[in-house]
Amino acid sequence: MTTIIDFIIVFVILVLVHEFGHYWFAKRSGILVREFSIGMGPKLVAWHKNNTTYTLRLLPLGGYVRMAGWQDEDDEIKPGTMLAIEVNGDGRVTRINTSNKTTLQGGIPVQVSRIDLVHELVVEGYANGDESELKTWPVDHDATIIEEDGTEVVLAPDDVQFQNAPIAKRLLVNFAGPMNNFILAILVFIGVALSAGVQVLDTNQIGTVQSGSPAAKAGLENGATITSIDGQAISQFADLQKVVGEDKDGPSLNVVAKQNGKTENLTITPTKEGLIGVTPPVDRSIGTAIKYGFTQFWSLTTRIFDVLKQLVTGQFSLNKLAGPVGIYTMTSQAASGGFQSLLFFLGYLSLNLGIMNLIPIPVLDGGKILLNLLEIIRRKPLSPEKEGIVTLIGAGLMVLLLIAVTINDIMRQF
Incomplete structure (x- = not known):
């Protein structure tokens, strides 16, 4: 039980720090963060604050910051769809419900004729089943939509979408997650040095x-x-x-x-x-601890790059990689060595996560950064369709690799 708690704490810290980097810089860049999630899969808990929905999901396989834009889930609502809207005193739509899991108290049932939640921000349709009168409702810029799974998120108008931010800001947003992992690793190593001392x-x-x-x-x-x-x-x-x-x-x-x-x-x-x-x-002095934080960071970085080099030069082995099962096992081993051992392992994992995310594979931060650099060179971005295909291929490869690594981790336990 203790190992499970340690694993969850380590997992939450790593994901929270990584995704907070994307979140913070997106917010500062004027990009709407629709959802900040810890975990993947079915939603367990959700709460809404400052135009962002914060969710805790079932599977401890990562997390994500869902930004408005091309790589966001599609809010397309087709003509004929039945939904419910909630309007304010000015007659503007403030909430849209497309889910069967939630009921809007006082909501107006509408059969959609036309809807635009990106540019015009308008809903047209027939209210309360009355098909004799077509009505039009303006939609508030910060209105929310309740999606099919019951998650309520803010709409994604064109002016707050990721792809419409300057390229320099998008590049920084994509790099911010790994950057936060690097900062966390250095701070953790400094903390280890302050508590245990440097030999x-x-x-x-x-x-x-x-x-x-x-x-x-x-x-x-x-x-x-x-x-x-x-x-x-x-x-x-x-x-x-x-x-x-x-x-x-x-x-x-x-x-x-x-x-x-x-x-x-x-x-x-x-x-x-x-x-x-x-x-x-x-030596437990602050100066020595700070020096140790940076030197340990660099030493482990070079070792990780040596392993990556071996993986791409014909010495590939799944035993050099670890998925959730492998990380759980290593967490148990680190925890058995005491708090300082577990703390050091947290820093090492954070450094690994930052470096692995910079690998230029679509769906990882490194792949997104590569697309940003290509956009700077080409002076125009890839079309949403092409970027979607590239991202889908990258996601497929990562899922296959995760499955293979997880199976290998399980086999190594026996």
């Missing part, structure tokens, strides 16, 4: 001596400085590891250490694994 390896001073270890039994104390082992000078912690490791399962070590203001000669017998039970000192 200082360029010193011959030790940090702590583990209770009951060979070093503790020999009288070595926390913070001692080891100057030599068996006559070999020790200048940094790596020297200590090397010398001790070479003498595993061998004779005792003659250790010269400075502690309590004096130099002492100690005899320490390593374990069969070549350990004496000491750890390096740690």
Whole structure:
């Protein structure tokens, strides 16, 4: 049960941070965000605020920010459709109900003759089954529509649609999700460094001596400085590891250490694994933590790119990828190592999510950015039809890959 809770928390944080990047920059660019969803599939909970509907959905497979425009779901309502409208005191339509799951109290039943919710913002039709009089209602710019599944979202007039924003703003909106994941990863790594400290390896001073270890039994104390082992000078912690490791399962070590203001000669017998039970000192200063956040970010980024390089140079393997099942398993392993281990895993996943989303595959952010760059080069966008086909192909490929990875994740459990 604890693992499930940890997984849900990690999942929600990653999706929330990623999608909030798209959401925030879309709002600042004048693009209407119709829905902000955590999860996919059937809706569990929904609430409406500031022209955006926030939903929590059943399947923990991601999330999305639904912006008005070409890639938005179609609100097309055909002539002859029966729906209900709600009007204000000025006679303007404020709500449109197309769902059988919801009833508008006081709503007017209308058989649609003509409707335009993008340009003219008008509804024409016959009210209350009276086909003798064709009526016309103006539609409020911020009116809402209740869709077939019962989700209520704001209409998408032409002036707030994604494709009508300047190309620079659209490019930034598409990049904002991965950017937020990168920022989260750096902040998480900084947090790990502040809580656990950063190991200082360029010193011959030790940090702590583990209770009951060979070093503790020999009288070595926390913070001692080891100057030599068996006559070999020790200048940094790596020297200590090397010398001790070479003498595993061998004779005792003659250790010269400075502690309590004096130099002492100690005899320490390593374990069969070549350990004496000491750890390096740690630095919890803010400056060191910030440096660690960026250096760890860069180190892991290069490793991820090395794996991606292998995937496209003939060394492809599903074992190098992980879907929801694999991530759940890794979350369980990270959680077993304690809070700091789980926190580090959150940063690592966030970095992975940001990089993977920048792969130039249609339906991913990288694919959208590629289309933005092509638009800048061509000085005109792809037609909605062509972009829709490209996106559909990309979505199909991603679904197939997700299925394959998930099956492979399940097989690896047995």
